[in-house]
Amino acid sequence: MTDNMSLAQGRNYLAIPGPSVIPDAVLQAMHRPSPNIYAGELVEMMPDLTADLRRVARTRHEVAIYIANGHGAWEAALSNVLVPGETVLAPASGRFTHGWAEMAERLGVKVELIDFGPSDPWDMDRIAQALRADADHRIKAVLAVHVDTSSSIRNDIPALRALLDDLNHPALLMADCIASLGCDRFEMDDWGVDVMVTACQKGLMTPAGMSFVFFNDRAKAKRAAMPRVSAYWDWLPRSEPDWFYQYFGGTAPTHHLYGLRAALDLIHAEGIEHVWTRHARLARAVWAACEKWAEGRALHLNVGDRAHRSHAVTALRLTGGRGTPLRSYTERHLGLTLGIGLGMADEESCFRLGHMGHLNGHMVMGLLGGIETAMAALEIPRGSGALEAAAAVLAG
Amino acid sequence: MTDNMSLAQGRNYLAIPGPSVIPDAVLQAMHRPSPNIYAGELVEMMPDLTADLRRVARTRHEVAIYIANGHGAWEAALSNVLVPGETVLAPASGRFTHGWAEMAERLGVKVELIDFGPSDPWDMDRIAQALRADADHRIKAVLAVHVDTSSSIRNDIPALRALLDDLNHPALLMADCIASLGCDRFEMDDWGVDVMVTACQKGLMTPAGMSFVFFNDRAKAKRAAMPRVSAYWDWLPRSEPDWFYQYFGGTAPTHHLYGLRAALDLIHAEGIEHVWTRHARLARAVWAACEKWAEGRALHLNVGDRAHRSHAVTALRLTGGRGTPLRSYTERHLGLTLGIGLGMADEESCFRLGHMGHLNGHMVMGLLGGIETAMAALEIPRGSGALEAAAAVLAG
């Protein structure tokens, strides 16, 4: 396994935009025998667990937990509020809105997609135009990806809410926070989000395999009016269970629940506001280095405007198809795994940095230092002083 | 937590009919950082993993892996082969056929249910009658629960196949092996099963959170003719993926895959035939003790005929509502957790023993010895020599 010419023998650092680095406390909590699933500790911990999930999402409303990945939560959310034949609006900045929209189509839902390409955030005027054109309110929901993991664009959810309100458009505002929750500021209730979808393996720092749908009273009302919702996706018993097994529509994901419990303890011990501040600072350090490197005209940040950059992931391009060699170098020679490019025109040139979740100052410097090393080894032109610029940001 | 009058301080033994006891090798394999989900070890291990799953199911056909519990796999299986408005036949011995049938109804499928009650296996004549009455083949599938976890009845799948063949009935034979796979003999191809559903937390000895649908060419043909299948449940990309993420319809259940890998290694190191033999022997030891206790006329085995008893779970009744006190005693005083009664008329009287998966001779004797102790403490009439009878079976 070890490349004998490499300096990789040591801790592997998975710096992809999810799964993120799992805290030791989470893995420890999951290394245990199966608990009883009818009574006892596991059953008793659920009220606090769901309360603490809601605290992260900044909502006093409901949450349904799914044994599923983020795609499952997408389908769950759609299944509870959309009847085949209904329409959703899907403003896409990057790849994942397309994916969610395709899922809607597979459920028989019509999709009106506005594609802003892989590098631009929503253009609110074009969205306004689409909503205004929908005078008879065929559009029942807007699929709003908060942070697109492929492009690292962060879209402006409050602005979208304001637009819907201004236009008196009743469409549900459905947010995908899979890449942002626990990283970028997100305020479900204050921002007027009706349905929010997320998963456990990014900002929530738990091994992949669990996802969540949060929903408010407007969404509940739509659910109540549905002719049929599949038993597995139905969020009703999951959010208001009479029996423990209804939380999960069957057998509980026992070990994931213990892992999530430990992760939520870490988040709330730090404080969610501080979690956001930390991610913001670490992201600015990443940007500072990347912007310096970019002076060499080989490296480019996918998102030009800092205001639209995610605090959890950064998409980059190295001209001449040098993204893949760079990733290969850091993995084989330094023990550092970077994310592949996704959904871009030239995927060999692209790569992504995950900087989400269980992340601190030395990790970010190790990530950036690894890239500097690889660029040096591959003789990629770059501005100097990148690492010192990042350190200066961290030093505040 | 510890009851100060108790003898419970020690290893907890969870002897419920799932989740089963997880081997240390499985937990060790899961205690690791998240792997890359785009390349490397995890990606490379999939071909062998799916091959080894098929070996356990005794099929050369397809398998789709779901991040979901058994209920999710139920819905997945139904979603791939049944159009709303079609009909299934559901012969029910115990509770779980009802659950699967309700799921079908929630998908708009019509259900023809034959209820054999909580203590009797299928009556093949009544099933034959129902199939014969279906001259125009409205019945598209038969929902056949191999082992019902609530009643501990094991139904005769080969006999059902023979019946369908005799009657030339084209309905798909869909088997639920959630409680039987890796415990009771099951031969998917030889028995002519078209679709089989199972989950990881019983005979497969992996923490709950992953499930599986196996299907053959007949089932694939039905899938191909479906007007629409939801993206998450669609088994097609999961069984024939072009890309790794299609195995899981999105992010992989990273840690569960490592756990399952370790569990399959244990199964195949032992040999699946030997796994079945072991379960058979251990089950007979349990029955030997229970039949002795039953001489005291307080304890009753739910299933009278040994030929219809599961090798993985045993449902019992203690007259006078003494099932719950017995369970309470073993848990609080001995560190032994028994399964609650499910789906029975008098649930307080009922309880169940799980004897599945990672299970050996001393564990079964500890389980039975715990029950003997509790019956003594609660002064429940019982035949003598139960434990020695069990030991005699184990001694062969």
Place this chain on the structure above:
Amino acid sequence: MTDNMSLAQGRNYLAIPGPSVIPDAVLQAMHRPSPNIYAGELVEMMPDLTADLRRVARTRHEVAIYIANGHGAWEAALSNVLVPGETVLAPASGRFTHGWAEMAERLGVKVELIDFGPSDPWDMDRIAQALRADADHRIKAVLAVHVDTSSSIRNDIPALRALLDDLNHPALLMADCIASLGCDRFEMDDWGVDVMVTACQKGLMTPAGMSFVFFNDRAKAKRAAMPRVSAYWDWLPRSEPDWFYQYFGGTAPTHHLYGLRAALDLIHAEGIEHVWTRHARLARAVWAACEKWAEGRALHLNVGDRAHRSHAVTALRLTGGRGTPLRSYTERHLGLTLGIGLGMADEESCFRLGHMGHLNGHMVMGLLGGIETAMAALEIPRGSGALEAAAAVLAG
């Protein structure tokens, strides 16, 4: 690894007289990165840890922690209070007193050994005789093994103290509680023990590798008068450190300390009095079964008098060299490992049961049930009703 004819695939149960079964909480606590050894959590936890160790030993005096096994603690204890050429009295019931005495000799100490053989406790008259004969108090210490792990004899420490007091003999009373601490009642201060030696892998439920010497003011005074004590064994800085590293004479046993912390939490959550009561009850259950089996005249308990039987270990003999086949059977066929015979005339006939530490009712029944099974398989004559007798004891 798995014997294909066996029923062993399942949890291995190590029922030898140490190492004992390690609680999950202990293993979890040890699965962590190395901590800083100069400041922080590890340093700060020491005062409570040593206080909680003293609570288990029932002493308000000193404790020194050694990275060493029990033999190391033996040597440590001897090294702090005995000058080459001095004499100790060693009343031996079983093998381990011999071992300790040999260690003393290797340090240049003279040993006066009284051998009571492998099956008898101390004869206080013979000890009295030896002490009376020592009019000029050449005997500086008595090496008193509380429970001998090979013979399972428990000796009467308070009686020995009374004897020394009666005779006004100033010899230090040095107790070996390696096999008894946290199992059998032991009261260091009330019983007038001057030095006590123990280790972590039995009643303290922590992986082998750490041991302890407790000592009171009389022992300290003797240490103060020593011409020389080796730096590693010197208990002075270990018990009264100015710096953290002095606790361990160098680098701390980081992970063992976390494990021990978790184990002490379990003990004190249960309460040491209850721990003793639990061991007593479980031991009586073991005896009840063994005494029944003994009616068949093949099995013999090594210690006839219940008052002199350890609550942590039971030494047995199966005539005709059948101890080894029995152990072999339980290990290969049932997943149950019994202890070998040690220090007996016919070691093939002998075997031992560990019933110490993290142990509860179903475990004891599994242990005994495994032996019943093996005796049945090997057609060893035995009284009937052994398991029911044990269950009756547990049922109270």
Place this chain on the structure above:
Amino acid sequence: MTDNMSLAQGRNYLAIPGPSVIPDAVLQAMHRPSPNIYAGELVEMMPDLTADLRRVARTRHEVAIYIANGHGAWEAALSNVLVPGETVLAPASGRFTHGWAEMAERLGVKVELIDFGPSDPWDMDRIAQALRADADHRIKAVLAVHVDTSSSIRNDIPALRALLDDLNHPALLMADCIASLGCDRFEMDDWGVDVMVTACQKGLMTPAGMSFVFFNDRAKAKRAAMPRVSAYWDWLPRSEPDWFYQYFGGTAPTHHLYGLRAALDLIHAEGIEHVWTRHARLARAVWAACEKWAEGRALHLNVGDRAHRSHAVTALRLTGGRGTPLRSYTERHLGLTLGIGLGMADEESCFRLGHMGHLNGHMVMGLLGGIETAMAALEIPRGSGALEAAAAVLAG
């Protein structure tokens, strides 16, 4: 625990000069039940384990394993070859030779110490002078610390051997490789080392608690001539055991053995030559950064001559007592723990970096990036380009 103004929430990085970072494979291997200590897997793995230890030490001679820390191994080594009243020569570069010499004195051995201070390697002329003055060979051994963990000086063992040979001095050459084994090149047999002492928690990447003494035929001969060696320290039965327990002079350190097994597998999979090369390259990267920073005249490397710098640890000084504030900053703000200064005149100014064992490129860049950040935050003058200089070394 979390400082709310910090960026520390993430993986802690313990970059002290031991304990080093433990590989996941080692922790996984240790998270298991206690094995049997009389037969089976643990017993069977010993021959390969000791062979693989010898491969790391580059010797065909003997090894004794001790449950003890490095100080214990020091005492063990001394105890096997030195009689009270004999003399050793102790050339000291840094603190640890003093410690070993004190241990010798506590055993009654006379010490002739040559102190080269905290920043200079051995002066071979002064050592030669001392040996020449010893015409009657009172000096029985030379205590030679290969790498001093406090000063980060690496001494020239082959030169010392050559000197002894040139002078025909029969003193045993006893090397302390606690901080160097598995990091800096060490060739026991080729270099003519007679006794070598090391421990498991640095280059051997195993939790602290086990240590080792290697010895050759000359040392064995001296041992054979000893009037008395304590039973615990006697290396004879440990190196040539008739029974498994003799390897450890009693109960085996069960879990440490599994951990060490996993660590040795990592070392030999990489290849010991490559391990040394990796450490050399990573050390040069550290030096490159430190030398750049040193241009600011606040930071100083303790060892001026690269030829005498350890590849495993680097001792540094920040004028004005700023070592402690720097360490405090990296720990509280970045999750990075640096080593304290040891044995220096102004300990508040000093600090040390561990770069040993399970260590790769991104970790070193994270370590250096953390220091750059802290120096920026604390406004410590420093040369620029330090991190890029380190990256250039790594890039080769």
